[in-house]
Amino acid sequence: MLKPIVPDTIDSExxxxxxxxxxxxxxxxxxxVYVESEEEAKKKLLDFITRQLLRGTLFYCIHxxxxxxxxxxxxxxxxxxxxxLDGWSVEYWVGEAAxxxxxxxxxxxxxxxxxxxxxxxxxxALVHEDNKGSIRVLEKVGFSFIHQERGGEKRFLYVxxxx
Numbered sequence: 001m002l003k004p005i006v007p008d009t010i011d012s013e014x015x016x017x018x019x020x021x022x023x024x025x026x027x028x029x030x031x032x033v034y035v036e037s038e039e040e041a042k043k044k045l046l047d048f049i050t051r052q053l054l055r056g057t058l059f060y061c062i063h064x065x066x067x068x069x070x071x072x073x074x075x076x077x078x079x080x081x082x083x084x085l086d087g088w089s090v091e092y093w094v095g096e097a098a099x100x101x102x103x104x105x106x107x108x109x110x111x112x113x114x115x116x117x118x119x120x121x122x123x124x125a126l127v128h129e130d131n132k133g134s135i136r137v138l139e140k141v142g143f144s145f146i147h148q149e150r151g152g153e154k155r156f157l158y159v160x161x162x163x
Contacts, residue, residue: 010049013061014042016070020095029131030093033075048075056081060096060161062107071098074111088115088123092137099133105140112141116162123162129154 018041020040027034062072072094079087090111094104115123125143127134134151135156139145143158 010042010045010132013045013063013070014038017045017073020070020072021093023096025096025131026093029128030091031095033073033091033093038043051081058111058162060107060111062103063134064098071095072107076111076115088120090123090125090151092134104137108137108142112162113161119163121161123160125158127158129156 005160016040018035018038021030021034021041022036033044035044048057051057051059056078058076058078060074061070063070072092072153074090074092078090092104092108112123115130123143125138126149127138129148135158138158138160141160143160146157146159149155149157
């Protein structure tokens with residue numbers, strides 16, 4: 001189940017956000033979402049909510065039914081957000097205990113279907129070349145490799161056309 005984070009649940013969500021992001025993979029590949037503490041997690045979640053209200057992002061929490069505990073997150077940046085990718089882009093992460101089970105592939109597929117219904121033409125993703133799990137997720141849901149970035153970090157650009 002995908003659900004947006006709302007301010008009413010921010011305290012309980014902050015605990016799980018820290019749990020799901022406080023690992024070396026997130027720290028290495030998505031340092032902008034990594035947190036050290038629950039207080040930092042709460043601030044991060046409030047920032048996501050604020051940007052969502054300003055139409056800059058969509059932020060979803062992945063819950064496994066019937067368990068109410070979040071296991072991961074999907075974050076879409078809209079064209080109104082300066083990501084450098086000129087359009088819709090996606091970042092996602094799942095807690096270590098839920099990795100390798102296909103949860104992110106299924107969740108991302110559902111989120112992309114929602115964007116497609118709302119006439120989003122395409123979504124881009126940047127992934128580090130050594131992040132094999134993330135590359136598998138992108139390819140499994142239909143993203144295509146475009147090119148490797150030049151310069152500093154060695155990242156690949158992937159795109160999925162929705163409409």
